[in-house]
Amino acid sequence: MPSEHWTHPEPGDGPAAVAAQPSPEQVIAGLRATSEGGAELTQLLTPEGERISSPRFDRYVDDIDAEALKGLYRDMVLVRRADREANAMQRQGQLGIWVPLLGQEAAQIGSGRALRKGDMAFPSYREHGVAYTRGVDLKEVLGIFRCTDHSGWDYKAHGFHPYTIVIGNQVLNAAGYAMGQKFEGKVGDDDSEATICYFGDGATSQGDVHEGFVWAAVYDAPLVFFCQNNQWAISEPTERQSRLPLYQRARGYGFPGIRVDGNDVLACLAVSRWALEECRHGNGPVLIEAFTYRMDAHTTTDDPTRYRLSDELEEWKLKDPIERVRAYLARGGGADQAFFDQVQADSDAFAAELRDYCFNMPEPPPDRIFSNVYAESTPMLDAQREEYLSYLDGFVGAGEH
Amino acid sequence: MADLQKLTIGKAINLGLRRAMEEDPKVLIMGEDVGKLGGVFRITDGLQKDFGEQRVLDTPLAESGIIGTAVGLAVRGFRPVCEIQFEGFIFPGFDQISSQVAKLHYRTQGKIKMPIVIRVPFGGGIGAVEHHSESPESLFAHIPGLKVVSVSNAVDAYWGIQQAIKSDDPILFFEPKKLYHSGAMKSEVDTEATPDELFKSRVVREGTTATVVAYGPSVKVALDAAAAAEDEGKSLEVIDLRTLSPLDLEPVFESVRKTGRLIALSEAPSESSLTSEIAARVQQECFYSLEAPVLRVTGFDTPYPPAKLEEHYLPDLDRVLHTVDRSLAW
Numbered sequence: 001m002p003s004e005h006w007t008h009p010e011p012g013d014g015p016a017a018v019a020a021q022p023s024p025e026q027v028i029a030g031l032r033a034t035s036e037g038g039a040e041l042t043q044l045l046t047p048e049g050e051r052i053s054s055p056r057f058d059r060y061v062d063d064i065d066a067e068a069l070k071g072l073y074r075d076m077v078l079v080r081r082a083d084r085e086a087n088a089m090q091r092q093g094q095l096g097i098w099v100p101l102l103g104q105e106a107a108q109i110g111s112g113r114a115l116r117k118g119d120m121a122f123p124s125y126r127e128h129g130v131a132y133t134r135g136v137d138l139k140e141v142l143g144i145f146r147c148t149d150h151s152g153w154d155y156k157a158h159g160f161h162p163y164t165i166v167i168g169n170q171v172l173n174a175a176g177y178a179m180g181q182k183f184e185g186k187v188g189d190d191d192s193e194a195t196i197c198y199f200g201d202g203a204t205s206q207g208d209v210h211e212g213f214v215w216a217a218v219y220d221a222p223l224v225f226f227c228q229n230n231q232w233a234i235s236e237p238t239e240r241q242s243r244l245p246l247y248q249r250a251r252g253y254g255f256p257g258i259r260v261d262g263n264d265v266l267a268c269l270a271v272s273r274w275a276l277e278e279c280r281h282g283n284g285p286v287l288i289e290a291f292t293y294r295m296d297a298h299t300t301t302d303d304p305t306r307y308r309l310s311d312e313l314e315e316w317k318l319k320d321p322i323e324r325v326r327a328y329l330a331r332g333g334g335a336d337q338a339f340f341d342q343v344q345a346d347s348d349a350f351a352a353e354l355r356d357y358c359f360n361m362p363e364p365p366p367d368r369i370f371s372n373v374y375a376e377s378t379p380m381l382d383a384q385r386e387e388y389l390s391y392l393d394g395f396v397g398a399g400e401h
Numbered sequence: 402m403a404d405l406q407k408l409t410i411g412k413a414i415n416l417g418l419r420r421a422m423e424e425d426p427k428v429l430i431m432g433e434d435v436g437k438l439g440g441v442f443r444i445t446d447g448l449q450k451d452f453g454e455q456r457v458l459d460t461p462l463a464e465s466g467i468i469g470t471a472v473g474l475a476v477r478g479f480r481p482v483c484e485i486q487f488e489g490f491i492f493p494g495f496d497q498i499s500s501q502v503a504k505l506h507y508r509t510q511g512k513i514k515m516p517i518v519i520r521v522p523f524g525g526g527i528g529a530v531e532h533h534s535e536s537p538e539s540l541f542a543h544i545p546g547l548k549v550v551s552v553s554n555a556v557d558a559y560w561g562i563q564q565a566i567k568s569d570d571p572i573l574f575f576e577p578k579k580l581y582h583s584g585a586m587k588s589e590v591d592t593e594a595t596p597d598e599l600f601k602s603r604v605v606r607e608g609t610t611a612t613v614v615a616y617g618p619s620v621k622v623a624l625d626a627a628a629a630a631e632d633e634g635k636s637l638e639v640i641d642l643r644t645l646s647p648l649d650l651e652p653v654f655e656s657v658r659k660t661g662r663l664i665a666l667s668e669a670p671s672e673s674s675l676t677s678e679i680a681a682r683v684q685q686e687c688f689y690s691l692e693a694p695v696l697r698v699t700g701f702d703t704p705y706p707p708a709k710l711e712e713h714y715l716p717d718l719d720r721v722l723h724t725v726d727r728s729l730a731w
């Protein structure tokens with residue numbers, strides 16, 4: 001049976017080949033033809049740092065001059081530095097676990113910087129870079145991984161929902177939020193609001209994500225689904241989740257899907273701005289598949305050597321999201337060595353501040369266990385709290401502590 | 402002839418799975434990362450290598466999918482063993498578990514059997530982020546049609562998993578993740594022995610002052626408390642419940658008739674839980690033997706707190722001893 005939506009080309013096939021139903025081997029080859037991400041990959045800055053023009057998307061980054069690009073570069077370097085610092089702190093026992101974003105800086109900074117104040121972002125648990133663009137202090141993110149808190153920041157002030165660890169849950173929550181924006185008439189013109197929701201390639205297998213697509217579609221919710229396809233769901237590659245490039249799934253739900261080079265910050269910014277604009281004008285939802293790569297372990301408890309080959313990593317290193325911007329800036333004269341040195345120094349200072357904070361993070365008091373279980377507490381819970389606290393007091397009194 | 406091996410709980414489950422797969426080609430293992438990675442806890446380590454990708458399935462990332470397809474595979478004659486990565490992620494599959502796994506046998510008047518095992522690493526004390534430390538077993542024990550067991554040592558782990566796989570009923574198999582790789586919990590497993598029945602609880606330490614009933618990770622806490630109590634001249638009887646549904650409370654009743662006191666211990670919140678059920682049944686059966694009300698030592702009736710607070714949340718030796726004293730003061 002021919003599959004009319006199968007457009008992922010074999011390497012060297014030229015643009016948008018429509019092939020017959022592929023064999024399983026072809027599916028795997030196609031989904032993992034990481035060389036360029038396929039003919040439909042939107043890219044504005046090549047891995048070599050060359051600006052290529054896109055008739056469709058250039059206008060979305062017209063305002064990104066050398067200064068602005070330097071800003072994006074700085075963002076990426078800072079969040080990478082913070083990420084490496086957190087990874088190291090986990091190794092030193094200062095954090096219970098860390099979820100690295102290494103390699104996904106462009107996807108997160110590009111999409112995050114496309115958002116406006118009134119917009120709302122629903123992250124999963126790896127979106128430290130998006131958090132940073134939303135003005136969330138990364139110290140508050142560290143609290144989650146030091147296990148002092150489940151969520152620290154003020155979600156409303158930052159337009160950044162708490163992290164969601166249960167895979168896919170947040171996608172329906174985001175759909176509901178976006179429906180609310182629509183119901184309140186916040187959709188329709190340039191000044192309108194939109195929502196963006198982050199999830200991984202693995203998450204696309206969950207019922208919640210499928211349902212989120214359905215709901216957002218039938219209610220025309222202003223929701224950008226931002227899938228960071230980093231190729232792996234812990235040990236399982238994308239082909240364990242799908243036989244079709246993920247962006248093509250959108251068509252089945254009746255909204256546009258697009259694949260962007262997730263290691264190209266400029267393209268991520270442009271495509272996200274376009275998608276958000278569609279949503280603001282009431283033409284949402286949109287699915288963006290940011291084609292990227294998780295350059296580190298899934299989390300600090302994972303062992304990627306068990307399931308992936310190191311030459312894959314080596315191949316992706318050549319597509320590093322930061323290096324291409326650096327090459328472009330250096331070559332185009334937009335930035336000199338002093339700039340790069342300054343960013344390096346800033347990022348070191350940023351990391352030192354995080355480290356200092358982490359080492360001195362206050363421990364939550366025991367009565368925190370009982371607070372905020374309910375908006376209005378219950379007599380039974382109050383009694384449990386009193387009983388436990390007086391039990392603890394007993395220890396101190398008896399000199400046993 | 403006895404074949405003794407000193408095993409951790411994790412390794413015992415691994416060997417039990419291996420043996421079940423060798424004995425019955427219809428046994429399948431399915432779950433996220435169970436193949437190449439050997440599961441996030443490495444419990445299925447090496448099985449895909451030896452049994453292939455059609456018997457050890459790295460599934461798409463979807464719990465409803467894992468359990469829902471296991472139902473279909475079971476209808477087709479397979480015996481799926483599903484791994485849920487952490488207890489907090491079982492809920493996307495809750496619908497399938499409660500609506501299909503638990504009820505198909507009943508709905509078809511026995512025509513369809515559900516020989517499915519759902520392995521669930523559960524409990525706290527590992528310093529994890531949210532959704533990785535919970536104890537939702539009471540929710541499943543509350544669903545008719547499901548059987549629920551929880552192992553606390555390597556011997557039960559090795560035999561229990563095999564017995565669960567052989568059972569024609571669906572079984573939720575709760576594994577104490579904190580103890581998976583604990584060297585202190587290593588024990589000698591006789592792989593040629595005749596195992597205990599699966600749905601029987603067991604006295605694991607005899608005593609006369611009071612009875613402590615526990616399951617899963619809490620059994621170790623109970624045993625540690627009993628050792629500490631001995632220094633204070635108190636003799637605690639400890640019962641490992643092992644089976645949570647059906648509950649085998651006969652040994653508990655018997656023990657309470659002897660000691661007159663019962664402490665029910667669990668990491669789960671207490672309201673409307675297994676410990677509630679134990680308290681109700683014991684007061685019903687042993688009313689005239691009780692010297693004090695049944696007391697409980699449990700997690701609090703709150704969501705699992707950030708892990709920096711789990712030492713407060715989780716029942717520990719001190720809270721057990723304190724509760725024993727409360728019972729004795731009655």
Ligand SMILES: Cc1ncc(C[n+]2csc(CCOP(=O)(O)OP(=O)(O)O)c2C)c(N)n1
Binds near residue numbers: 166201232233298462
């Ligand atoms: C419902 C649920 N099942 C399982 C897990 C355990 N788990 C955490 S992350 C993960 C893989 C997620 O992969 P993907 O969606 O691709 O996102 P990535 O981590 O690669 O960004 C799994 C299986 C979970 N958190 N939630």
